[in-house]
Amino acid sequence: MSKEKIPSEKWQVFSKINLLLWAWLIVGIVAYFYVLGVFTPWSWEPLGVPQSPLRTLYGYVCYLGIWASLTMLMFSYSASKPRWMAPRGQYIEGQTYKVWSPYRLVGIAVTAAMFAAAGIFRYEMFDLCALPAAISAIYFDPIVCFNCLYLGGILRAVAFRGEDPLPRIFGGGIQDGAHWAFNAIFYRWITNPNSRFYIGNVALRIAVWNIVLSVTRVASMWPGIIIAAPSDIYPVVWLYLIGFLPVSVASSVVGSVVSEFLIRTRERRK
Numbered sequence: 162m163s164k165e166k167i168p169s170e171k172w173q174v175f176s177k178i179n180l181l182l183w184a185w186l187i188v189g190i191v192a193y194f195y196v197l198g199v200f201t202p203w204s205w206e207p208l209g210v211p212q213s214p215l216r217t218l219y220g221y222v223c224y225l226g227i228w229a230s231l232t233m234l235m236f237s238y239s240a241s242k243p244r245w246m247a248p249r250g251q252y253i254e255g256q257t258y259k260v261w262s263p264y265r266l267v268g269i270a271v272t273a274a275m276f277a278a279a280g281i282f283r284y285e286m287f288d289l290c291a292l293p294a295a296i297s298a299i300y301f302d303p304i305v306c307f308n309c310l311y312l313g314g315i316l317r318a319v320a321f322r323g324e325d326p327l328p329r330i331f332g333g334g335i336q337d338g339a340h341w342a343f344n345a346i347f348y349r350w351i352t353n354p355n356s357r358f359y360i361g362n363v364a365l366r367i368a369v370w371n372i373v374l375s376v377t378r379v380a381s382m383w384p385g386i387i388i389a390a391p392s393d394i395y396p397v398v399w400l401y402l403i404g405f406l407p408v409s410v411a412s413s414v415v416g417s418v419v420s421e422f423l424i425r426t427r428e429r430r431k
Contacts, residue, residue, distance in 0.1 A: 172241040182234050189226020196222055196388065203392040211390040217328070220388045224332045227384070228339040232307055235342050236260075239303045245349060249300065250427040260304065269308040272297040276313025280321035288409035290317070295416025298345035299370075300423050306345040310338035333385065340381040344374045367417040375410055 173179060196219045202208050208215045239245050246258035246265075259265075275293035282289050290313075297309035314334045318324040328334075350358040351366055360366040379402060386398055 172238050176237075179234065179237055182230050182237065186227065186230035186234070189222065189230055192222045192226050193384065202388045205391045205393075208388075211394055216389055217332075220385055221331050223384050223388060224335045228335045232335065232339045232342060235303050235307070235339070235346060239342075239346065242349075245302045249424060250430065265302075265305055268297070268301045268305040269312065272301065272305060272309035273313035273316060276309050277316035277320060280317035288405060288412055291409045291412035292416040292419075294341055295413040296420050296423075298341055299348050299417060299420035301345075302349075303342040303345040307338035307342040310341050311335065314338075336381055336385055340378055341374075344370065344377060347373060363421055367414065367421065371410055371414055371417060374413060375406055378409075379406075 175183075196202065200208055200215075200219065202216065202219070208219070210216075240260045243256070243258055244252050246260060246262070247253070247256070248262075248264045272293050275296075276290050279289040279293060293313070294306070294310055297306040301309075311329075311334045314337060315326045315329045318326045318329050347358075348370055350356045351360045351370065353359055354361075360369055382402075386395070390398070
């Protein structure tokens with residue numbers, strides 16, 4: 162990767178809109194810990210069995226209060242980066258790029274369709290969906306990535322699994338998309354030669370990114386899991402994650418390699 166000078170792209174952390182988003186996030190965090198303190202969801206009472214109506218309702222506090230606000234902040238951060246908003250290999254310094262450009266809308270449609278189509282494999286331990294998710298994160302950008310996971314997850318639930326889409330719309334779909342969007346931002350950091358996180362070696366970069374992806378993936382699940390089920394169920398959750406993650410990581414590594422190849426192919430055509 163070339164060592165060209167990358168212009169400063171300062172994010173207005175405390176703009177009027179971002180102040181509202183920060184307030185939304187703070188309220189969500191306070192509400193979440195209030196639920197933890199008052200209802201002790203790791204016990205069977207008073208919220209009841211796993212995925213009971215009360216657990217589902219209070220879970221939305223986590224998803225809508227915390228993950229939705231974080232998503233909007235990441236959208237704001239990403240939109241402040243013209244290089245990120247430009248189509249791959251087509252950035253022109255000083256030019257303005259629309260967030261909801263045809264390029265980005267097509268990227269969302271293609272990656273979301275790929276993500277949903279991966280749902281034809283109903284075996285939960287075979288996470289083929291991580292492959293298109295990685296492409297949306299690395300080749301495209303955090304905004305495409307979130308929508309790939311969010312919209313693709315809803316489409317997968319309806320079209321391929323016959324599931325109720327509401328938990329994806331108001332719950333896990335937001336958390337899943339937000340987690341991947343963060344890692345899309347992280348990949349931009351480690352590919353930026355002027356970043357303190359820059360990793361020049363491609364193989365090392367892919368390895369580090371997938372390790373961070375896996376750690377943050379597990380960490381991001383637990384705020385919702387704590388509310389969704391009492392602590393007696395946690396060992397089962399860990400067994401599920403132990404079985405699920407290896408194939409998921411393999412899929413995301415393949416997606417990472419494909420994305421790096423596509424990026425280099427696109428940049429050679431400049």
